[in-house]
Amino acid sequence: MENIKYFFKNNIRQYGMLIALIFITIFFQIMTNGILLVPMNVTNLILQNAYVFILAIGMTITILTGGNIDLSVGSVVAFIGAICGTLIITMKVNVGIALFLAIAIGFIIGVWQGFWIAYIRIPAFIVTLAGMLLFRGLTIFMLKGLTINPFPEVFQKISSGFLPDLAKGAFGKYHSTAILTGIVGTVIYIIYQVKRRASQRRNGFDIMSFPLFLLQIILISAFIMLFSIWLAAYKGLPVIFVIIGVLILAYSFFTNRTVPGRYLYFMGGNEKAARLSGINTNKVLFFAYVNMGVLAAVAGIAYTARLNAASPQSGLNFELDAIAACFIGGASAYGGIGTIIGSIIGALVMGVLNNGMSILGIGSDVQQIVKGLVLLFAVAFDVLSKKKSR
Amino acid sequence: MESNFILEMKNITKQFPGVTALKNVSLAIKQGEIHAVVGENGAGKSTLMNILSGVYPHGTYTGQIIFENKERIFRDVRDSEKIGISIIHQELALSPYLSIGENIFLGNERARRSIINWDKTYSDAKELLELVGLKENPHVAIKDISVGKQQLVEIAKALSKKVRLLILDEPTASLNEDDSEHLLNLLLNLKKKGLTSILISHKLNEISQVADSITIIRDGEAIETLEKDKDVINEDRIIKGMVGRELVDRFPKRVPKIGKVSFEIKDWSVFSPLNPDRQIIKNAQITVRQGEIVGIAGLMGAGRTELAMSVFGRSYGLHISGNLIKDGKELHIKTVRQAIDHKIAYTTEDRKTAGLNLIGDLRQNITIAALGKISSHFVIDNEEEIKVSELYRKKLNIRSLNIYQKAGDLSGGNQQKVVLSRWIFAEPDVLILDEPTRGIDVGAKFEIYTIINQLADEGKSIIFISSELPEILGICDRIYVMSNGKIVGEFPKSEATQEGIMKCIMQSIGGNTNGEY
Numbered sequence: 052m053e054n055i056k057y058f059f060k061n062n063i064r065q066y067g068m069l070i071a072l073i074f075i076t077i078f079f080q081i082m083t084n085g086i087l088l089v090p091m092n093v094t095n096l097i098l099q100n101a102y103v104f105i106l107a108i109g110m111t112i113t114i115l116t117g118g119n120i121d122l123s124v125g126s127v128v129a130f131i132g133a134i135c136g137t138l139i140i141t142m143k144v145n146v147g148i149a150l151f152l153a154i155a156i157g158f159i160i161g162v163w164q165g166f167w168i169a170y171i172r173i174p175a176f177i178v179t180l181a182g183m184l185l186f187r188g189l190t191i192f193m194l195k196g197l198t199i200n201p202f203p204e205v206f207q208k209i210s211s212g213f214l215p216d217l218a219k220g221a222f223g224k225y226h227s228t229a230i231l232t233g234i235v236g237t238v239i240y241i242i243y244q245v246k247r248r249a250s251q252r253r254n255g256f257d258i259m260s261f262p263l264f265l266l267q268i269i270l271i272s273a274f275i276m277l278f279s280i281w282l283a284a285y286k287g288l289p290v291i292f293v294i295i296g297v298l299i300l301a302y303s304f305f306t307n308r309t310v311p312g313r314y315l316y317f318m319g320g321n322e323k324a325a326r327l328s329g330i331n332t333n334k335v336l337f338f339a340y341v342n343m344g345v346l347a348a349v350a351g352i353a354y355t356a357r358l359n360a361a362s363p364q365s366g367l368n369f370e371l372d373a374i375a376a377c378f379i380g381g382a383s384a385y386g387g388i389g390t391i392i393g394s395i396i397g398a399l400v401m402g403v404l405n406n407g408m409s410i411l412g413i414g415s416d417v418q419q420i421v422k423g424l425v426l427l428f429a430v431a432f433d434v435l436s437k438k439k440s441r
Numbered sequence: 442m443e444s445n446f447i448l449e450m451k452n453i454t455k456q457f458p459g460v461t462a463l464k465n466v467s468l469a470i471k472q473g474e475i476h477a478v479v480g481e482n483g484a485g486k487s488t489l490m491n492i493l494s495g496v497y498p499h500g501t502y503t504g505q506i507i508f509e510n511k512e513r514i515f516r517d518v519r520d521s522e523k524i525g526i527s528i529i530h531q532e533l534a535l536s537p538y539l540s541i542g543e544n545i546f547l548g549n550e551r552a553r554r555s556i557i558n559w560d561k562t563y564s565d566a567k568e569l570l571e572l573v574g575l576k577e578n579p580h581v582a583i584k585d586i587s588v589g590k591q592q593l594v595e596i597a598k599a600l601s602k603k604v605r606l607l608i609l610d611e612p613t614a615s616l617n618e619d620d621s622e623h624l625l626n627l628l629l630n631l632k633k634k635g636l637t638s639i640l641i642s643h644k645l646n647e648i649s650q651v652a653d654s655i656t657i658i659r660d661g662e663a664i665e666t667l668e669k670d671k672d673v674i675n676e677d678r679i680i681k682g683m684v685g686r687e688l689v690d691r692f693p694k695r696v697p698k699i700g701k702v703s704f705e706i707k708d709w710s711v712f713s714p715l716n717p718d719r720q721i722i723k724n725a726q727i728t729v730r731q732g733e734i735v736g737i738a739g740l741m742g743a744g745r746t747e748l749a750m751s752v753f754g755r756s757y758g759l760h761i762s763g764n765l766i767k768d769g770k771e772l773h774i775k776t777v778r779q780a781i782d783h784k785i786a787y788t789t790e791d792r793k794t795a796g797l798n799l800i801g802d803l804r805q806n807i808t809i810a811a812l813g814k815i816s817s818h819f820v821i822d823n824e825e826e827i828k829v830s831e832l833y834r835k836k837l838n839i840r841s842l843n844i845y846q847k848a849g850d851l852s853g854g855n856q857q858k859v860v861l862s863r864w865i866f867a868e869p870d871v872l873i874l875d876e877p878t879r880g881i882d883v884g885a886k887f888e889i890y891t892i893i894n895q896l897a898d899e900g901k902s903i904i905f906i907s908s909e910l911p912e913i914l915g916i917c918d919r920i921y922v923m924s925n926g927k928i929v930g931e932f933p934k935s936e937a938t939q940e941g942i943m944k945c946i947m948q949s950i951g952g953n954t955n956g957e958y
Contacts, residue, residue, distance in 0.1 A: 254824055257843075310812045310819045317809050320798030327756060327787065327795055328810040328863070329778040387800050 068380060068396050068429065075400060079407030086410050087403070090285035098210060098357065100402040101291045102128065102350040106373035107380075107394040108302050109346035113339045115306070115315045117322060117386035119168070119175035120374050121340065123182030124347040127160055128366030130186040131351025133193040136361025139202060146205050154348045160186070161344020169337035183370070191363045200360035210357035214288040225280065226287030233279025237272045244268055291353055298346075303391045311338070319386025375422070376401055379429045400425065446507075447472045447637050448493075448606060453504035455488055455497065462488045463502070466663045468656055470606070470639060475632055477640045477648040480658035481683055481910065486641050489658065490608055494528040495521040509605070525605030529595045531614060535583045542566035542579035545598045569597040573627055589620025596627065607631070607638040613647060614742055625651050643740050645676050645947050657682035676947060677940070684910060684939035692915035693887065695894045699918065700731030703902045704785075704871045709763035711751045717759050721747045723926045725763075729871065729902040734893065736917030737906045738942050740950075744926040745906045746790055749873045753787035754780035767871065781810055786869035788860050790876035790906070792853075796860045799849030803841055804830040806848045806859050811867040833862035837892060854885025861892055872896060873904040878912060890916050910939045924949040 079087045086092060106124050113119045131153050138149040160182070167178045201207075218227040244264075251258050259267070282288055306312040314335050318325040325332050350369070355361055380397025382389030401422060408418045448470040455463040463485045470476045480486050491497050493506065495515030506513045508524060515521045518528075535544045542563045551561040566579035575593040577586055583594065592612055599607055609628075613621040621644075628638055628651055642648055648655060654668045657679065664682050667674050711722035722744050729735045737745045750757035752765060754777035765772040767783060774780045780787075789795040797806055807830050808815060815825040830844040837858040841851055848859055857877060864872060874893065878886045893916065897903050907913050913920055920937050922930035922945045930945040 250824060254828065256824075256827060308821050308823065310816050310821060313805065313809065313812060313821065317798050317801060317805060320801045321794070321796075323795040324789075324798055325809075327753075327777060327789060329754075329776075329781045330809075331776070331778065383800075387798065 105350040107376040109343040122179040125366040125369035126186035127347040128351040132355035157348020161341035165337040165340030226283040229283035455502040474653040477652035527599035528608040537584035711758035736913040739923035786864035
């Protein structure tokens with residue numbers, strides 16, 4: 052019992068935000084007379100916010116190292132857009148090669164910024180502020196201030212395409228691939244949980260009581276199934292959803308289960324102690340920014356494909372969306388605390404707020420006010436609850 | 442009736458969670474004298490001065506402070522400053538980028554209605570600098586003058602506040618001889634002008650040079666006060682007062698099984714990273730055998746931590762030279778990782794800021810230095826990690842809710858056990874333990890000693906750094922004495938006494954080898 056209390060006390064923020072997300076969703080579902088959760092809008096919500104999810108994953112990693120943020124990602128998104136536009140539209144380069152080059156350039160941008168931050172130890176805030184100006188300038192220079200479009204259809208499909216219907220008609224009007232993926236996902240999830248529980252029991256660890264375990268499995272399986280049915284009811288699985296799903300799983304695994312992932316948390320918790328425990332903290336910090344550069348390139352491709360244009364003004368304020376998502380999702384501004392899933396929930400909170408208010412016809416002025424207050428109160432709640440527990 | 446005491450502190454008792462820092466301490470300072478307060482590290486000198494200057498406000502201790510015949514209640518440092526008590530701490534409280542003049546009047550600006558009068562600031566500063574004998578332009582920034590001069594600026598600052606009682610905490614600890622000499626002469630001059638001062642120092646030669654009376658503090662109690670015109674004051678007399686406690690059974694028994702030499706540090710020299718011209722470690726030589734606990738005694742700032750950290754993967758210092766030899770083979774260690782791979786471990790003296798990830802749980806803190814042991818292809822085996830953490834939690838008797846509790850929520854003793862667990866898990870042959878019992882209560886200390894003994898019995902070589910002499914004498918098989926970056930003495934357990942070690946340190950500090958002052 053003590054253990055459970057302690058667990059909840061320490062994870063209150065994440066569960067708190069998940070509950071808040073559910074309430075916000077219910078609230079807008081009612082206010083919009085059910086429009087928020089119609090299958091088409093759910094799909095749109097994912098497509099609209101794809102770039103935030105991708106950026107928030109990278110930003111979580113940099114924030115974990117010690118509250119370091121990356122202000123340049125919005126400009127990098129635009130710059131990668133300009134690269135794609137120039138290569139694909141102007142120079143007629145093959146889309147596959149262009150994508151590879153775009154990601155390679157993201158990598159180089161990461162190396163550039165990571166070098167100054169991790170090895171010269173210039174504060175990340177300053178290096179990426181410089182990057183924000185630098186890459187915006189380069190974007191405008193490359194595009195000569197003009198928007199270029201349209202992209203070929205293959206490229207657009209990255210953000211607007213869906214997986215093909217493999218067994219058309221197998222589930223009536225529902226998209227079969229989405230349903231099948233849902234079933235497979237649920238089965239894998241259940242097998243994983245049952246196996247894990249068995250091995251925990253074998254090792255004599257504390258395990259969740261059986262009813263609670265069953266409840267958890269039923270709730271999450273139901274959620275996966277319901278979600279896949281929802282997507283199936285519209286056009287099936289968006290390509291970008293698959294990309295984001297893979298990224299979330301891969302990075303959650305990386306942060307939770309791998310040695311370098313553990314280094315991120317330890318360094319953010321106490322860099323001196325990390326160094327004295329044999330961790331090369333410069334390398335960890337460098338990696339975080341290289342990774343951010345690559346993910347910013349992925350986000351840049353996704354956003355450009357959705358916009359179907361390379362524009363000098365694209366990606367404006369994206370860095371702020373990503374940073375806000377992380378902090379709303381429970382990341383500590385000092386580093387060492389935060390999860391990928393938490394930041395995704397944070398991004399969803401912002402996304403649902405945006406989408407819900409847009410459906411209601413609320414102007415972007417009010418939307419910004421609401422989002423600003425949500426960010427402030429989410430972090431204030433965190434700070435206050437920690438003070439109380441001291 | 443007017444007493445001739447400017448200050449009387451009566452029956453001061455101060456408790457910290459788990460420790461009584463001061464027990465019924467009384468201190469009386471005569472008008473116009475220089476009064477020295479001496480004692481070992483951790484004896485309670487600084488605590489007493491912090492009470493006197495209001496750092497620990499009224500109500501957090503019991504007892505009375507009577508200053509100039511009136512009982513005083515200080516809520517903070519400002520209250521004590523207002524009536525003329527000024528303290529100059531070891532770490533100077535100057536702002537490096539501001540000028541000498543600005544620093545002197547910091548918080549006490551020459552200003553009318555918040556508008557600073559710069560002309561008056563600098564002309565007054567000049568006068569004060571003349572008074573303390575510092576020939577510097579008051580416009581010069583603090584960072585551009587030497588530590589000795591900075592010390593004088595601190596005194597000028599105190600004088601600017603019409604100080605009645607000046608407290609100096611180890612003022613000459615980081616000064617060279619000329620600067621120390623100048624400072625002590627200044628104190629004598631100020632005394633002639635009627636200023637009373639309290640001098641806290643380890644340097645007994647300086648004390649016998651300038652002090653009119655000496656109060657000795659030991660284990661939080663005022664043992665005695667010696668007066669220049671009544672008592673015979675010499676080094677031996679003071680040392681006896683400082684260490685003269687009886688050793689009770691505070692250390693677990695152990696029969697050492699000492700094997701062959703396992704680790705040697707040879708001709709080890711290190712320079713300061715802040716000032717590359719300053720040599721911090723000077724040709725140190727240390728040898729440890731298997732199953733042996735070797736102590737390094739010395740005062741704060743002797744260079745013990747710097748020695749340990751420079752050995753441990755060059756975590757400290759510049760221009761490091763010398764040899765490390767382990768089991769007969771020379772090691773070339775440039776990073777902490779390499780040190781760990783060569784089975785050397787170091788536990789820091791400062792577990793909160795350099796040892797633990799306080800927001801991380803026990804489990805993460807225990808496994809971090811040897812994650813390779815519980816992972817394959819960089820993927821951590823969760824279950825193995827839980828097993829390992831549970832094992833060490835039980836083995837070292839770490840009192841916590843479970844292995845998921847945050848390290849920051851544990852008591853000092855249990856935190857230290859987590860740090861030890863981490864390094865035991867890394868399976869080192871050589872463990873360098875830097876002040877492993879600092880800030881830990883007596884019971885937990887005993888447990889830590891027991892763990893250290895077990896490690897030695899397993900054949901590991903232990904280097905034990907401590908500022909507490911009784912502890913070093915209690916658990917070490919051999920003791921090196923370090924002072925001012927040099928190894929100045931070596932005692933086998935049978936020949937080591939507190940007096941002997943203290944004398945060894947004091948002689949090296951005074952630069953006076955015949956032991957008389």
